[in-house]
Amino acid sequence: MPNASGPETPPWTAPTSPISPTSTDDFIDSEKGSIVEEIVEEWDEKGSQDDSPDIPSKHREEDGRLKLVQRIDDHPCGYPQLAAFVNSDENFLIARKYGFLRSRVLLYRQDELSVLERDLIKLDADDKKKRDFALKSRKRDEETDNDPVYSRKVLIQKIDDKLKEYDELVSRIKTYLSFKAPTSRNSKTFINWIEDHKPLSPEESAFIQRKDDFVALSDGQESGWLDGIVEDGLSWCLPLKLMKKFFTSEEQIKKTDDDHLHLYSKRRIDIVVRLVLVLTTVALLVGPSAVLYFVTGQSALKICLIMVFTLLFAAALSVCTKAKRHEMLAATAT
Secondary structure (H helix, E strand, C coil): CCCCCCEEEECCCCCCCCCCCCCCCCCHHHHHHHHHHHHHHHHHHHHHHCCCEEEEEEEEECCCEEHHHEECCCCCCCHHHHHHHHHHHHHHEEEEECHHHHHHHHHHHHHHHHHHHHHHHHHHHHHHHHCCHHHHHHHHHHHCCCCCCCCHHHHHHHHHHCCCCHHHHHHHHHHCCCCCCCHHHHHHHHHHHHHHHHCCCCCCCCCHCCCEEECCCCCCCCCCCHHHHHHHHHHHHCHHHHHHHHCCCCHHHHHHHCCCCCCHHHHHHHHHHHHHHHHHHHHHHHHHHHHHHHHHCCHHHHHHEEEHHHHHHHHHHHHHCCCCCCHHHHHCCC
């Protein structure tokens, strides 16, 4: 939306690309319009010389600098363009966890420790017969056993080194297990974009066939699947032009001219999702009272209605939130 008193910032995308009127960023002050235009013109001249994929937005960072938008289309086809696509939306931060390889390494390190464990037990058994004092005094054991390979001190050090490697490996695997699998919707978009644009050679793009090994690196929304359903529902109900107008920020519009890639503001979609959840919660809480008001003299029917609405509320709480079991019990009981 152009400023009322200042000149309109020249568009940076195709004339058919709409500008979002509901962007969350502050618009530039009208008194600074001419200065911003000079900066934009200077950037345009510089950008045309340097072939920079970044273009300025009409919004500013917190420190006053113009926001830069990284365009996917302006990067050369290959890893640069694929990286720009992945960076365009956190839902596209998808990677392989290499579960098979991690399991192989884990089993390998585990067996190495098992061998060292057997060696230590065997050494203890031998010392019990020949030099039992070594089992009772570490100092005497080290003073009387100078074997550089099979001494208990050397063996313990090897075990400690292997345990450090093993603990680090277990910690890394545990971290990856905490990542959730991407939604089928995000995986499909990620795979389809790679298949359509072919940024990589067939050999190096084969990883997209391992969909069951994908993990989402972003933490996503509390109910990401619901966001996807709402977004699909809005896309089905509203024309694309209205969807971009109300649910796409100016920066997202400038990121690409691809007609098959639509980026929507997660904050704006989340507002609609929260509205849906509020209406659903109110309906489930107030609904029983409204229904029971019109039902008179039928105690069994009233009890059944209360049970049905209670079950629906518990189901909505379980499906739409990340509430734990005791939290669900407490919320349902109250």
